[in-house]
Amino acid sequence: MKGIATSFSWFLATLHFTGTISAFSVQAQVTKPMSNNIGSNALTQTIAQSPAVNPPNFGTALDNNQVVEAVPLIEQTWEKQYQNHLDINFPDQSITVEEIADTLGKITNQTGQKPGLIYMVPRPQQLELVLITPEGKPIHKRVSAANKEALLSLVQEFIQTITNPIRRHSKHYLPVAQQLYQWIIEPVEPDLKAQGINNLIFCLGGGLRHLPFAALHDGQEFLVEKYSLALIPAFKLTDTVYTDLKNSQVLAMGASEFNDHNPLPAVPVELSVITQYPWQGKSFLNKDFTLTNLQWQLGYHKNFQILHLATHSDFQAGKPNKSYIQFWNSKLTLDIFTELRWHSPVVELLVLSSCQTAIGDKEAELGFAGLAVRANVKSAVASLWSVSDGGTLVLMNEFYQSLKTVPIKAEALRQAQIGMLKQKVSLASLTDRPNVSLPPELASLNSEDLSHPYYWAAFTLVGNPW
Missing domain, CATH: 3.40.50 (Rossmann fold)
Known part of the structure; x- marks a missing residue:
């Protein structure tokens, strides 16, 4: 709302890119779901013993198809980023896929809404998507066309197009909105539909935390017409207790x-x-x-x-x-x-x-x-x-x-x-x-x-x- 200075840094939650990319020049290439091997006891032990300020590399775990092990590493890596920026010391404790799934299941029982948590990790060669639902088993998709440079450039173009006053009465944003949808929502959408997910929670890597997800478009309707949406810094940094506000x-x-x-x-x-x-x-x-x-x-x-x-x-x-x-x-x-x-x-x-x-x-x-x-x-x-x-x-x-x-x-x-x-x-x-x-x-x-x-x-x- 309102005419404010064009720079906002802190809030919101809720961007480092240059250049633009044509929405038609890059097509999504989605690999098959990565298998989920849970056998790396050594890696799991490393996660439990490592402090949040110096976590192991989640990229290695994802490359080895160790999705269960990768999730707490993603959480620890992003927690360090928020800790450094906000100057807050967070408790040194890890969180597991099982604990996240259990929490999502409790929310389903309390609210009648079924949430799904999506980690989006931009990497130099591809975008990593990890979906966790109340069912428990994480689902991993890798989008090779959405390399970090292409993805973040497209995000920048999307925001510039939506906020351009000259284009406020046009639909110039649609091609980019559809390409982004194809890259970051479409790979996991069959699983969202199969499990009846209607509430999406995004936990995002650098460059994606300012993306207006509500305006992504599948060619027929906006993402917000299909799901309620929220952004979190990390699951372990979120107070997940449900409170009914109707009498507040x-x-x-x-x-x-x-x-x-x-x-x-x-x-x-x-x-x-x-x-x-x-x-x-x-x-x-x-x-x-x-x-x-x-x-x-x-x-x-x-x-x-x-x-x-x-x-x-x-x-x-x-x-x-x-x-x-x-x-x-x-x-x-x-x-x-x-x-x-x-x-x-x-x-x-x-x-x-x-x-x-x-x-x-x-x-x-x-x-x-x-x-x-x-x-x-x-x-x-x-x-x-x-x-x-x-x-x-x-x-x-x-x-x-x-x-x-x-x-x-x-x-x-x-x-x-x-x-x-x-x-x-x-x-x-x-x-x-x-x-x-x-x-x-x-x-x-x-x-x-x-x-x-x-x-x-x-x-x-x-x-x-x-």
């Missing part, structure tokens, strides 16, 4: 006026519709949107499980202390998130309706995918690029409406995105609600077409999708 209260805060940023005229309406029926909660605007008030509200009431911040966020390249969320009278830099005590009690969901990623910055994508970890919240919803005021207002309204009725958070975001891409919702539909009127700056946008992925694909759920 919302603390919604934001600003529409700034001294050194453009105004955000939609924010007063956004806060109003979020805290109206069917939700209960409090909203604070402009001069009441202070860090002191935020801390007091969370510390005194202790019943806000959802925190919504509608304001400018400037996420710059570099470490978390370079990035901030703008409050009324101060800036909250991301390196002091953990000092806010908004994890006691736990904030189940943090929503940032105005943020943007520095496309091309490696640390930016680590910040984006590691958002929930750094903020000490279970889940976060934020955008990969700056979306229009009106588009954000519509999506947030639909998201909170759906959150009251669907079983998991990722499904609520999915329903909001589908409503926009199918043109079922608009700014005009908001004015049908009682006590809601649009400011003059937005009234002229009543008929704005919000079906293009620019308006809805940026919003990503990071962390626990349930």
